[in-house]
Amino acid sequence: MRTLFSATAVSFLILAATPSMAQPVSKIQQFNAWGTYSYTAQSGKVCYVLSIPTDKKPSNLDHGDIYFFVSQKPGQNISFEPQFIAGYDFQENSKVEVVVEGKTYTMFTRGKSAWLENAAEEPALVAAMKAGADMQVNAKSGRGNSTNYAFSLRGISSALKSISDCK
Numbered sequence: 472m473r474t475l476f477s478a479t480a481v482s483f484l485i486l487a488a489t490p491s492m493a494q495p496v497s498k499i500q501q502f503n504a505w506g507t508y509s510y511t512a513q514s515g516k517v518c519y520v521l522s523i524p525t526d527k528k529p530s531n532l533d534h535g536d537i538y539f540f541v542s543q544k545p546g547q548n549i550s551f552e553p554q555f556i557a558g559y560d561f562q563e564n565s566k567v568e569v570v571v572e573g574k575t576y577t578m579f580t581r582g583k584s585a586w587l588e589n590a591a592e593e594p595a596l597v598a599a600m601k602a603g604a605d606m607q608v609n610a611k612s613g614r615g616n617s618t619n620y621a622f623s624l625r626g627i628s629s630a631l632k633s634i635s636d637c638k
Contacts, residue, residue, distance in 0.1 A: 500633060503626030507633050518543045518637035520630040524608075524620040532616060534558050539608065539622055541597060543637040551597045551631065555585040560613040570607040571599040571624070585610070601628045 499507040499518070504525070509518040519542035527534045535558015542552050555567055561580035566588075569576040576596045578585035587593055600606060601624075608620040 500630075501626075502630040502633070504623035505626040505630035507630050509634070509637065512544075514544070516637055518634035520627065520634060522622050522627075525605075525623050526621040528619040529616070532612075532618065534618065534620075537620055539606070539620075541600075541627075541631065543634050552590075552593060553587060553596050553600075555608055555610070557583050557585075557610060557612075557618075559583065561585065562611040562613050562615060565611040568607075568609040569596065570609070571596070571603040571605075574599055580610075597631070600624050601631065 496508050496510045499509060501507075502520075505520045505522045507518065507520050509516060511517070519540045521538055521540040524537050524539075527537065536556075537558055538556045540554055540556070542554065543550060544552070553569070555569070555578060560582055561567070565580055567578040567580055567585040569578060574595075576592055576599075577588045579588050587596065603624045606622040606624055608622065610618050610620075612618060
């Protein structure tokens with residue numbers, strides 16, 4: 472499994488997440504499958520943990536760059552916000568399902584990004600990720616293809632702990 476992320480991939484992630492005020496990204500540390508990063512935005516420092524899938528299905532499709540990350544944005548009062556970014560636009564009005572330890576969390580989509588429909592579930596998803604071994608993400612591409620991604624959760628607890636004091 473590839474656990475180091477290229478500068479190009481990380482730059483893409485920042486541009487996708489914050490298109491108007493992207494700043495240079497600093498890699499902080501690697502915790503098994505999860506890397507930790509930070510950058511300074513107009514509203515203050517942003518820290519996040521990021522992972523890439525260990526498996527992508529169907530294997531015959533070009534999925535592009537796929538990321539799951541959890542961000543900490545103290546300047547915006549956002550603590551541990553999960554987000555999924557695909558290498559393609561999602562089917563309009565489609566949902567992304569995140570499954571951890573048999574529990575399903577639903578995300579709404581916009582373009583290539585997805586966030587939890589119910590922000591009140593963010594702490595529950597993060598807790599499940601910390602307790603789980605792996606995570607499945609199911610999505611539908613703009614072309615109508617059903618896609619599935621497996622993510623290792625090894626290192627997520629340590630990675631999140633390392634950014635908990637992001638300031």
